[in-house]
């Protein structure tokens with residue numbers, strides 16, 4: 001009874017309100033207690049409110065204590081400094097309340113500059129056009145609006161009582177972001193700005209500490225923190241500060257036209273274990289759920305609409321296996337060590353040329369050891385306290401009692417899964433099977449009144465101010481009847497140079513070709529033969545941005561759009577059109593009229609068609625349909641489309657562009673987790689579209705009558721569009737007898753018996769599904785991967801029945817690799833394994 005009360009009280013004390021947050025050189029101190037914290041970045045505008053509770057819950061189940069988010073200034077003040085928006089997916093307070101209700105803490109990275117592969121780094125475009133403004137330096141306007149926004153957010157948080165000092169979940173706030181990389185480019189103004197930002201933040205009196213990440217001259221009033229793939233060697237500038245890792249990148253972002261990067265779970269776990277081994281106390285995954293850059297929020301240029309990031313929770317909200325599970329086991333193992341780690345001084349021992357132990361022993365007899373093998377090729381057997389331990393290459397073993405290994409970063413014991421996008425044809429109930437497509441075709445060039453004319457070119461971004469991706473540059477050229485190419489059937493060649501980001505060229509309303517830059521380089525050249533006729537020819541060039549720059553010194557001054565247009569092949573040589581009279585039109589007619597929204601859809605005359613036109617540029621398609629069956633998350637398959645924008649019921653799905661990466665990139669079939677990770681280490685999908693599926697949140701669908709609108713720029717086949725459902729078709733595990741487990745009930749007990757581990761396979765189905773079939777089970781020496789396991793030389797024929805008995809019709813099950821379950825006499829000279837593949841339904 002008394003114990004129960006104390007337990008309830010302390011639970012409430014830590015979870016119901018955080019209270020006083022301070023720190024010392026070891027860790028944050030919350031209500032007088034040192035804390036070792038696992039944090040997970042989930043950005044509220046990159047999912048929808050209907051997903052937030054489940055995302056937060058999945059993070060908590062994954063062993064996460066803290067949710068971390070940026071505040072995205074340009075979604076809260078999109079058009080002017082006098083208006084604030086916090087509706088829908090921009091409802092910051094609602095998001096934080098959900099985190100608090102889950103009993104978790106929150107780190108609020110106010111920025112307001114965020115980078116984050118987010119449009120314009122999170123700063124509203126209007127601020128660039130306030131005369132005399134220079135971003136992120138000692139500039140009056142920038143500091144004025146930055147302070148105003150920061151103060152507004154802090155006041156909002158205070159009003160809602162969200163800071164820990166008020167009983168809320170916010171334990172830390174961040175000002176600026178990774179400024180240290182760029183400060184030098186701003187000279188003395190940069191230094192003054194960084195110091196001002198820290199002082200401005202601290203003077204907000206939030207009652208919780210402020211952090212600055214990658215800020216190499218941060219003042220002592222804030223905590224400077226680390227962002228990298230590895231932060232074990234990081235040291236805060238001041239010795240009284242704890243070691244905090246604000247961005248551990250468990251994957252990487254994607255770029256239209258590039259292959260997809262992968263970071264193996266073993267390496268992520270290695271980096272985290274090394275950080276805690278070396279005295280770290282707060283570690284944040286950036287991202288834990290990456291989500292989606294809906295609409296035109298992706299930064300750039302060329303960042304994909306998906307911001308999956310190969311994070312522990314995938315874009316669609318499903319745990320990514322085995323990464324999510326492997327890190328969950330890691331968090332469990334680290335938490336077993338928390339008290340001793342935080343309350344003792346480490347001693348490090350060399351165990352070999354690239355092997356080392358850090359041992360933490362406290363006064364009450366507690367002992368924790370981390371044994372690391374940082375050799376990136378060779379496994380190694382080491383002696384530690386007179387016991388020998390086998391350490392796989394590039395791994396850390398965690399011993400919460402200095403005796404038993406409960407976790408090794410290279411041994412993945414958690415289940416894995418096969419995830420598929422199962423296509424579901426677009427459909428509509430009401431009897432008629434055929435969908436009723438309707439189309440509206442934009443004119444190539446000027447629609448309505450021209451916006452303005454000019455001899456020569458204007459900058460694209462200065463002109464659109466990012467109200468749209470699109471800017472038409474049009475002119476005309478008169479071709480004499482005596483041009484040789486007309487007689488010879490030759491084609492003159494159109495040569496264009498652009499600062500970016502992409503372009504479609506039309507002559508006399510016909511698409512002649514397209515060009516675009518790429519992730520490393522947005523300026524590009526266009527060179528294509530074109531068809532010209534005698535007499536007047538209209539040249540209409542559709543210039544496009546694909547996300548504004550989001551980082552770099554003076555990034556707001558980087559331009560886009562045409563810089564040179566020439567046509568070669570005339571009798572008199574090459575004609576330079578650059579100084580011609582150009583007529584400009586900002587945006588598309590359909591955008592202007594809002595025809596993608598239910599309230600604007602009838603403002604043009606759509607043409608009904610039984611067969612929607614294929615390969616037709618500048619076409620708006622609309623169709624009314626039912627939601628896909630089931631309740632799995634949904635992705636719109638745009639493999640057979642060209643490039644454009646998509647909406648459902650007026651909600652912005654975003655830019656689509658199934659742009660393929662080069663087949664000549666270096667892709668891998670297996671990723672070796674050993675050795676330092678870099679984003680180009682383990683690419684997949686060479687020669688494939690970078691992004692084929694586009695997340696459409698379930699909550700955007702109505703039971704029927706859903707309006708899907710697509711704007712296709714260059715031509716595609718809309719009849720091949722499908723909604724695909726994201727399904728875990730199989731769950732799998734492959735565990736060896738010698739795999740450790742952080743689930744041991746009592747370490748001492750296990751230690752005293754012998755070191756025979758009770759390795760076990762744990763399987764669980766997502767979303768309350770049950771295991772309906774066991775497709776494969778083999779105890780012995782099975783090989784292969786999830787979806788393609790095969791029996792080895794050694795196989796216990798009872799394997800299937802043992803697994804079926806334990807798992808069929810259950811949401812989750814555990815099978816221990818014990819004598820009772822399996823024939824342990826089998827091939828005693830091998831380390832035996834159990835492989836299982838099961839189906840959930």
Ligand SMILES: *[C@@H]1O[C@H](CO)[C@@H](O)[C@H](O)[C@H]1NC(C)=O
Pocket residue numbers: 020021022029032
């Ligand atoms: C918060 O904790 C710090 C360090 O433990 C202590 O110095 C300070 O007085 C506390 N503040 C409040 C308001 O309790």
Ligand SMILES: *[C@@H]1O[C@H](CO)[C@@H](O)[C@H](O)[C@H]1NC(C)=O
Pocket residue numbers: 131
């Ligand atoms: C900003 O400067 C431009 C010219 O540099 C001028 O045309 C414009 O009126 C100015 N705007 C404001 C608000 O001062």
Ligand SMILES: *[C@@H]1O[C@H](CO)[C@@H](O)[C@H](O)[C@H]1NC(C)=O
Pocket residue numbers: 347348
């Ligand atoms: C080991 O500990 C010593 C003494 O605290 C320290 O100087 C040294 O940097 C540590 N070595 C490593 C690799 O952490």
Ligand SMILES: *[C@@H]1O[C@H](CO)[C@@H](O)[C@H](O)[C@H]1NC(C)=O
Pocket residue numbers: 385386
């Ligand atoms: C290891 O063995 C040596 C010699 O047998 C002994 O002196 C020492 O105390 C042992 N160390 C531990 C940690 O058991």
Ligand SMILES: *[C@@H]1O[C@H](CO)[C@@H](O)[C@H](O)[C@H]1NC(C)=O
Pocket residue numbers: 477478479480483570571572575
């Ligand atoms: C060259 O030929 C083009 C196309 O016939 C014509 O428009 C242009 O005026 C000519 N330029 C000169 C310098 O004659």
Ligand SMILES: *[C@@H]1O[C@H](CO)[C@@H](O)[C@H](O)[C@H]1NC(C)=O
Pocket residue numbers: 517518519520521523524525
């Ligand atoms: C990106 O574009 C630049 C300039 O056009 C080119 O030099 C570079 O090779 C391209 N890179 C890739 C990966 O396509």
Ligand SMILES: *[C@@H]1O[C@H](CO)[C@@H](O)[C@H](O)[C@H]1NC(C)=O
Pocket residue numbers: 459462557558559560
């Ligand atoms: C955009 O316009 C500003 C003036 O408002 C000018 O200083 C800047 O150079 C222009 N940018 C480009 C890329 O032309």
Ligand SMILES: *[C@@H]1O[C@H](CO)[C@@H](O)[C@H](O)[C@H]1NC(C)=O
Pocket residue numbers: 804808809
């Ligand atoms: C599983 O459930 C199905 C249908 O409810 C039933 O027919 C079957 O006997 C069950 N199997 C086991 C092993 O419980």
